Amino acid sequence: MTPCTRPDDQSRIQDDIIEEEEDGSEGRYMRNEREEDEDEQARHQEAQAADRQDEEELEAIHERNWYYLDALSERSTCAECGKPNPRWASYSLGILICIHCSGIHRSLGTHISKVRSLDLDEWNDDQMRAIREIGNRKSKEFWEALLPANFHVTKENVEQFVHDKYVHKKFIKK
Ligand SMILES: [Zn+2]
Helix, strand or coil, X not given: CCCCCCHHHHHHHHHHHHHHHHHHHHHHHHHHHHHHHHHHHXXXXXXXXXXXXXXXXXXXXXXXXXXXXXXXXXXXXXXXXXXECCCEEECCCCEEEXXXXXXXXXXXXXXXXXXXXXXXXXXCHHHHHHHHHCHHXXXXXXXXXXXXXXXXXXXXXXXXXXXXXXXXXXXXXX
C-alpha cells in the first residue's frame, strides 16, 4: 500500500472493481472497442492531415515549376530557329521551341523528341524539371558543339538542320 492511499480511496477502488465485474465482460469489451475506435480515428485523422500537407506542398512545387517554365519562355528564343517566346517544348531534350519547330520535332519520333505545348498540355514535375535542368543554352552547347559559327538557320534549311542535329548527330563532339 502506498502512503498516500487513504482507506476511503481503497474502498472506492474496491467498488470500481465490483462494478466492473457486475457490468460483465461484454460491457468491458464494448468500452475497449470504443477506445480502440477512437485511437484508430485519431490516427486516421493525423494521417489525413499529413496527406493534405503533402498534397499542398506538391501543389506549391508544381506551381513554382510551372511559373518558372512560363516565365522562361518569355525570355527565351526557339532552340532551333531563334524565334522569340517559344510556347512549345521538347521535354526529352529539355528545350523550348516554337510551334513550327515543334512540328519538325514531332517528325523525328518520340524516341528522339517528346513534344508538349505550354498552353495546351498538362505537364508533370519531371517534365518541367527537364527543361529547367537542361534548357536551350546547355542543349546547344552539346548538340551544336561543332556547328560552324557562320551557319544560319533559315525557313528553308531548318528542317534539315534539326534532322542533322538530332538524328545524324552531326554537330556533337565525339
Ligand atoms: Zn523554331
